[in-house]
Amino acid sequence: MGVLCVEILTERDDSIRKIVLSGRLDTESSQELCSRVCNLMTDQPMLVSLKKCNYISSAGVRALLVIAREAKEKGIKLRFSDAQPMVYDVLDMIGFLPLIEYRDTAAEAEAELL
Amino acid sequence: MRIDMAPTDVCGGFRIRPGIFLDRGARIVPGGISFSVYSSTAKSCTLVLFHNGERDPFALIPYPESYRIGNVFAMIVFDLNDENLEYGFYMEHDGEHAGQCLLDPYAKLISGRDVWGKLPEEDEPFPYRGRVARDDFEWEGDCPLRTPAQELIIYEAHVRGFTKHASSKVKYPGTYAGLREKIPYLKDLGITAIELLPIFEFDEFDGRKNADGVPYFNYWGYSTVGFFAPKAGYAASGKYSLQMEELKTLVKLLHQNGIKVILDVVFNHTAEGDETGPCISFKGIDKKTYYILTPDGRYYNFSGCGNTMNCNHPVVRDMIIACLRYWIAEYHVDGFRFDLASILGRSQDGAPMANPPLLEMMAYDPLLKDAVLIAEAWDAGGLYQVGSFPSYGRWMEWNGRYRDDLRRFLRGEEGLAASVAARITGSEDIYDRRWRGDVASINFITCHDGFTLWDLYSYNEKHNAANGWNDTDGSNDNFSWNCGQEGDTRDPEILRLRRRLVKNAAAVLFTSVGIPMLLAGDEFGNSQQGNNNAYCQDSELSWLDWSLLEKNRDIYAFFRHMIAFRKAHPMLQRMSKGVPAGYPPISLHGTQAWHFDYSGCNRVIGVMFAGRCMADGEERDDFVYLGINAHWEAHRIQLPGLPKTMQWQVVVDTMDEKHAFHETPESLKEGESFLLGPRAVMVCASQFVGS
Incomplete structure (x- = not known):
């Protein structure tokens, strides 16, 4: 069963909207993930940390792509960062890291967003 | 919302409705998954559902009688988690294979061999399982490349062997x-295209054996389990079932770098073997449809692998066309090379057909219109159709005559000068341009099946003992030459000669008219230690040894320069826009210009190509001269004269050990001859020197 939690770390008036995804990104959680994260998009840059995600499936990968595309269409700068090894490896193996503007550390991503 | 996408029945606690009859295989639909399968012989069909990796199914759902139209069963099952789902079918026949869970012939993902070389459990009752695929992908605007076929420079590679070596x-x-x-x-x-040895799902343990404690694999993969599914074991992400995404990314990035993707596909037989082979899918679903059978129901073996696909049965034809279309539309591949393609032209009783419907359909299919179609124009049943393959002006062929004639001539055999001249100039004696077009001939000297180019000049005999068949496997007709010592040597003279012969072959290949194909690793002298049939060698014997790239940097540089040279001279690709006044587009020469020696003992050939090319922003006359001296003595070569505004430059002289390709070539004075060394090749190009 895919259980996903979207944790919001900052308030709307901060310079970067920081979000932490936790749990499993799979077919059961991906649809909710997309709608929740997309609903959180304002005109602020957004940093989505994957540090608490411990699993990603094909549907989860698609969810990240949908979020990245939605941000692009809205003109919002968005970076993903801090993936756990399994999630990082999957995204790396299938060559998706460049597509979602992934950065290894939150600091690196933040520096680009500011 | 569609009104016909709601459940209509409940079976075993699962909400179901009739599925999509026009489809085959599994497809995600709103709220559920449609499972559709053909069988003309099954009395009934049951859908079998498993959670990933579970031995026992969690659901057996019989197709109600009303869920069958004609010979197609179709059912939508709702509320399934497609990512934790494997499926198959039970089919009830009068005859064999009752109670066996069968793989969907149209499965787009197949689990069971997710990690290369990981042995399945011995008693696994359903070792290959269908999985449901999501076909969507972030293509970033990619589509199959539309560059002209004349520009193809094909690189034949094995996905695993290409990078497995440390x-x-x-x-x-x-x-x-x-x-x-x-x-x-x-x-x-x-290179402008990569041709991948089979990547349809196959079983690397097919035909597995151990000899002297050494495991042998079905390494090449010419034994398909599922035609629609990519080989999961070739994906780093196969254990996460993401092989589809990983492969699509590869295709996209190859395209972004101007490289087409051609798949070596095996439709002539399957992994199910003959009567003694396993029942995986087709056998149990409808063997009379999928296989060519003898009148008493046994398997014809035109493939040499136990069975023969019934390619011209209308249902099988449809499956093959659907498969090719799928790989073009969903994976954006650019073409196919068909293993033992002559089988695709056999009728349902095995006889060769004059106008095979399958081949005709491929040639005219709208989605395949721009696809590269390459035939290995023979089969193991004795049909040899090089030059006569039913082509419809569309098909290219692996030109086995080119390989054999060039190999024999370049090692010094006599009696071949005229044939070799024909091969170099496009094999028009085999492929009439009026019917076959400009790109029918795929020219190659080596391919996966046989010696590597380095081994071609290092071994007189095959050395296949490591395959475990007492050296009885593999071809004995290699037309190779060891240059004086069998195998590895430290003799500097022999090594020099081998390097020169490798460069000779490359120089001729890349200046020949037709589509050149090279075997991966030949460009840096890769060796298989004399093994000419490494089909079972998942080992350092067959993996490319990239350390040779540094050791043989001169060979790599030579290949690279010759490829660039080919691209710079469009007439070699039959893409020249015109011919210089007073010159034929192709002319043959010998030691004397304009005098080709047709005698049996001749080993010296000159070929001049004349056309037009772009230089310094303007179109100019262009001439290329290829001189081959396959004799063991040097010969003085007189080159044909050029227009007064031009002079010859010696671009290639393979006698030059370190710099056989001259990046700053020397010019020849008008009328000056060139001393071409023993067993050497020269290439000259015209230089514009002004009026």
């Missing part, structure tokens, strides 16, 4: 991702 230094050795890391290398080399 010397490849890639992060994901032996995988699609590993190959992706080598794209900059391929781009630097200059």
Whole structure:
């Protein structure tokens, strides 16, 4: 069963909207993930940390792509960062890291967003 | 919302409704998954559902009688988690294979061999299972490349063998991702297409045996389990069932670097073998449809692999066309090379057909219109159709005559000068341009099946003992020459000669009219230690040894320069816009210009190509001269005269050990001859010197 939690770390008036995804990104959680994260998009840059995600499936990968595309269409700068090894490896193996503007550390991503 | 997408029945607690009859295979639909399968012989069909990796199914759902139209069963099952789902079918026949869970012939993902070389459990009752695929992908605007076929320079490679060796230094050795890391290398080399040995799901343990404690694999993969599914074991991400995404990314990035993707496909037989082979899918679903059978129901073996697909049965034809269309539309591949393609032209009783419907359909299919179609124009049943393959003006062929004639001539055999001249100039004696067009001939000297180019000049005999068949496997007709010593040597003279012969072959291949194909690794002298049939060698014997790239840097540089040279002279690709006044587009010469020696003992050939090319922003006359001296003595070559505004430059002289390709070529004075060394090749190009 895919259980996903979207944790919001900052308030709307901060310079970067920081979000932490936790749990499993799979077919059961991906649809909710997309709608929740997309609903959180304002005109602020957004940093989505994957540090608490411990699993990603094909549907989860698609969810990240949908979020990245939605941000692009809205003109919002968005970076993903801090993936756990399994999630990082999957995204790396299938060559998706460049597509979602992934950065290894939150600091690196933040520096680009500011 | 569609009104016909709601459940209509409940079976075993599952909400169901009739599925999509026009489809085959599994497809995600709103709220559920449609499962559709054909059988003309099954009395009934049951859908079998498993959670991933579970031995026992969690659901058996019989197709109600009303869920069958004609010979197609179709059912939508709602509320399934497609990512934790494997499926198959039970079919009830009068005859064999009752109670066996069968793989969907149209399965787009297949689990069971997710990690290369990981042995399945011995008693696994359903070792290959269908999985449901999501076909969507972030293509970033990619589509199959539309560059002209004349520009093809094909590089034949094995996905695993290409980067499995530690010397490849890639992060994901032996995988699609590993190959992706080598794209900059391929781009630097200059090839324009990569032809991948089979990547349809196959079983690397097929025909497995151990001899002297050494495991042997079905390494090449010419034994398909599922035609629609990519080989999961070739994906670093196969254990996560993401092989589809990994392969699509590879195709996309190859395209972004101007490299087409051609798949070596095996439709002539399947992994199910003959009467003694396993029942995986087709046998149990409808063997009379899928296989050519003798009148008493046994398997014809035109493939040499136990069975023969019934390619011209209308249902099988449909499946093959659907498969090719799927790989074009969903994976954006650019073409196919058909293994033992002559089988695709056999009728349902096995006889060769004059106008095979399958081949005709492929030639005229709208989605395949721009696809490269390459035939290996023979089969194991004795049909040899090089030059006579039913082509409809569309098909190209592996030109086995080119391989054999060039091999024999370049090692010094006599009696071949006229044939070799024909091969170099487009094999028009075999492929009439009026019917076959400009690109019918795929020219090659080596391919996966046989010696590598380095071994071609290092071994007189095959050395296949490591295959475990007492050296009885593999061809004995290699037309090779060891240059004086069998195998590895430290003799500097022999090594020099071998390097020269390798460069000779490359120089001729890349200046010949037709589509050149090289075997991966030949460009840096890769060896298989004399093994000419490495089909079972998942080992360092067959993996490319990238350390040779540094050792044989001169060979690599030569290949790279010759590929660039070919691209710079369009007439070699039959793409010249015109011919210089007073010159034929192709002319044959010998030691004397305009005098070709047709005698049986001649070993010296000159070929001049005349056309037009772009230089310094303007179109100019262009001439290329290829001189081959396959004799063991040097010969003085008189080159044909050029227009007064031009002079010859010697671009290639393979006698020059370190710099056989001259980046700053020397000019020949008008009327000056050139002393071409023993067993050497020269290439000259015209230089504009002004009026």
